[in-house]
Amino acid sequence: MMKKVNIGILGVQGDVEEHVASIKSAFHEITIDGIVSVIKYPEEIDSINGLIIPGGESTSIGKLSNVSDFHSSIKKKITQGMPVLGTCAGLIFLSNQIVQNSSNTSQKLLGSLDIETERNAFGRQHESFQSEFPIPKFGLDKFTGVFIRAPRIRSIGSNVEILAKLNDEIVAVKQGNIIGTCFHPELSNTVIFHKYLIELVRETL
Amino acid sequence: MISLVGPQNPLLSRKHSDNLNSQTGTILLKRGFAHMLKHGVIMDVTDVNQAQIAEEAGAVAVMVLDKLPVEVRQSGGVARTAGMKIIKDVVNSVSIPVMAKCRIGHISEAIILENSGVDMIDESEVLTPADESSHIWKWDFTTPFVDGAKDLGQALRRIEEGASMMRTKGEPGTGNVVEAVRHMRAINQDIAKISYFYQKQDKQELFRISKELNTSYELVAETGRLGKLPVVNFAAGGITTPADAALMMKLGCDGVFVGSGIYKSSDPLERASAIVLATTFYDKVDVVAEAQEMIDEKKSMVGLGDNLDFKMQDRGI
Numbered sequence: 001m002m003k004k005v006n007i008g009i010l011g012v013q014g015d016v017e018e019h020v021a022s023i024k025s026a027f028h029e030i031t032i033d034g035i036v037s038v039i040k041y042p043e044e045i046d047s048i049n050g051l052i053i054p055g056g057e058s059t060s061i062g063k064l065s066n067v068s069d070f071h072s073s074i075k076k077k078i079t080q081g082m083p084v085l086g087t088c089a090g091l092i093f094l095s096n097q098i099v100q101n102s103s104n105t106s107q108k109l110l111g112s113l114d115i116e117t118e119r120n121a122f123g124r125q126h127e128s129f130q131s132e133f134p135i136p137k138f139g140l141d142k143f144t145g146v147f148i149r150a151p152r153i154r155s156i157g158s159n160v161e162i163l164a165k166l167n168d169e170i171v172a173v174k175q176g177n178i179i180g181t182c183f184h185p186e187l188s189n190t191v192i193f194h195k196y197l198i199e200l201v202r203e204t205l
Numbered sequence: 206m207i208s209l210v211g212p213q214n215p216l217l218s219r220k221h222s223d224n225l226n227s228q229t230g231t232i233l234l235k236r237g238f239a240h241m242l243k244h245g246v247i248m249d250v251t252d253v254n255q256a257q258i259a260e261e262a263g264a265v266a267v268m269v270l271d272k273l274p275v276e277v278r279q280s281g282g283v284a285r286t287a288g289m290k291i292i293k294d295v296v297n298s299v300s301i302p303v304m305a306k307c308r309i310g311h312i313s314e315a316i317i318l319e320n321s322g323v324d325m326i327d328e329s330e331v332l333t334p335a336d337e338s339s340h341i342w343k344w345d346f347t348t349p350f351v352d353g354a355k356d357l358g359q360a361l362r363r364i365e366e367g368a369s370m371m372r373t374k375g376e377p378g379t380g381n382v383v384e385a386v387r388h389m390r391a392i393n394q395d396i397a398k399i400s401y402f403y404q405k406q407d408k409q410e411l412f413r414i415s416k417e418l419n420t421s422y423e424l425v426a427e428t429g430r431l432g433k434l435p436v437v438n439f440a441a442g443g444i445t446t447p448a449d450a451a452l453m454m455k456l457g458c459d460g461v462f463v464g465s466g467i468y469k470s471s472d473p474l475e476r477a478s479a480i481v482l483a484t485t486f487y488d489k490v491d492v493v494a495e496a497q498e499m500i501d502e503k504k505s506m507v508g509l510g511d512n513l514d515f516k517m518q519d520r521g522i
Contacts, residue, residue, distance in 0.1 A: 011244070012244065012485050013243070013244045013245050013265065013485060014241055014243060014244065014245075015237075015240040015241055015243060016243065016244065017243070018207070018240060040485070040486065040489075041489070055240075055241050056241050056242075056243070056244075056245065056265065057241070057242075057245060057265040057266075057301055057302075059260065059263065059300065059301060060245055060263045060264070060265050060301075060481070063263040063481075064263060064481070064482070064485050067482075067486070067492070088241075089241075119300055120300065124296075124302075124322055124324055125234075125238050125302065125324035125325065125348065125349065126229070126230075126319075126322060126324075126347065126348060127229060128229060128234045128237075128238060129227040129228060129229045129234070130227065130228055130231060130233060130234060131226050131227040131228070132226060133226075146233060146234065146237060148234060148237050148238050148241055149238070149241075149302065149324070184237065187207060187233060187237050187240075
């Protein structure tokens with residue numbers, strides 16, 4: 001019997017419940033019987049076969065997710081091939097480099113994704129925006145991206161695939177089993193990124 | 206995934222300064238901003254040093270005030286929005302979101318705050334109200350607002366006026382969590398009642414409740430459908446220890462505000478970090494216990510009991 005898809009949402013801070021709801025809708029749309037759970041503790045990572053790191057404050061998520069050396073077990077699972085989706089703060093947390101601003105406190109990163117990010121680089125909440133752009137990989141002409149104090153991707157490694165661009169800006173990337181977005185797919189009216197994560201998980205089972 | 210019930214006027218949003226295909230200030234962006242703060246702690250600060258301590262401790266945002274609520278109580282007089290210089294200094298010194306308070310109904314203070322670049326405005330009963338008959342019509346702003354409530358009627362009226370986030374009023378500056386608990390319980394009980402009638406599809410009863418609460422039928426029905434407020438709801442007013450924060454999370458809050466509790470203690474950095482830990486891991490006994498051990502009860506603010514002559518929670522309608 002095939003193993004069930006079991007997606008964990010890193011639940012220490014941020015819009016965790018929105019990802020849970022998106023994954024449930026995605027299971028429903030592709031009619032599979034999967035499991036979604038909120039994970040906050042290292043012992044919970046063994047049971048999952050896919051992970052989402054939500055939006056929130058990347059400094060808080062980085063700090064709170066490292067209780068009992070949780071970072072190294074997350075990183076190990078990603079290195080072993082577990083599919084992961086990082087949105088906004090989750091993208092920053094996955095990245096291996098961050099542009100240092102004078103106001104930044106030292107920030108913990110997983111470093112699994114070979115990109116350089118810059119926090120809040122589109123501006124403060126006043127400049128938060130929603131915009132439509134195509135996602136050729138998913139055959140979509142128009143996807144509404146929701147960018148809230150969003151990070152910018154400043155550079156990408158040679159093994160990183162570009163999934164979406166807004167004008168000249170790279171706003172979604174993929175590197176093997178890792179997907180990262182500058183925007184919040186969990187706040188859009190389609191769950192296409194969540195379905196894609198589930199598809200990647202199914203390939204590993 | 207975010208409730209979008211409300212007067213959706215496209216004129217309220219703006220085009221983004223560098224991108225013609227983008228919109229800013231929409232209901233989704235305003236409410237969505239508050240959703241990113243969930244499970245987190247927002248800390249009151251009065252200077253750059255306190256803001257940096259808050260960020261270091263893992264706060265999801267800071268709230269800039271001229272005086273902490275307990276100082277407002279002690280000094281008396283009129284409490285107004287913080288000075289522009291201190292707000293700008295804090296904005297430039299931390300990378301987490303910065304909020305500031307304006308007086309209830311003080312549209313001009315709100316406009317000034319929107320211009321200063323803060324990420325959210327708190328229309329707060331901690332400051333002296335400017336208007337006794339009306340709160341701010343918050344749909345006129347592209348900056349999101351948070352408002353206080355002590356019952357469901359107040360919460361839904363503020364959401365009707367455009368608040369993107371709610372918090373309990375509690376009783377600020379007392380170090381006493383009892384009022385925040387009272388307000389959270391009152392809101393939860395009324396939501397449970399509405400959910401019951403929504404599930405029965407008893408629309409006449411939902412309509413009766415909307416008249417009783419002085420709010421719209423749509424908002425009452427939406428609350429019944431969701432089984433919670435249509436916007437993020439934090440606890441505030443009197444939270445002082447990690448155990449207080451965990452208690453409020455157990456009652457179903459989405460996160461907590463801590464005001465005087467941190468910087469009126471004599472162990473602010475440890476206490477701030479401990480409250481952040483207890484808020485996230487409120488459901489795990491040993492982490493809350495560990496957080497509580499990080500603080501010293503002898504260093505907690507002394508606080509005020511329940512014989513108060515003056516209650517900030519009675520401000521606002």
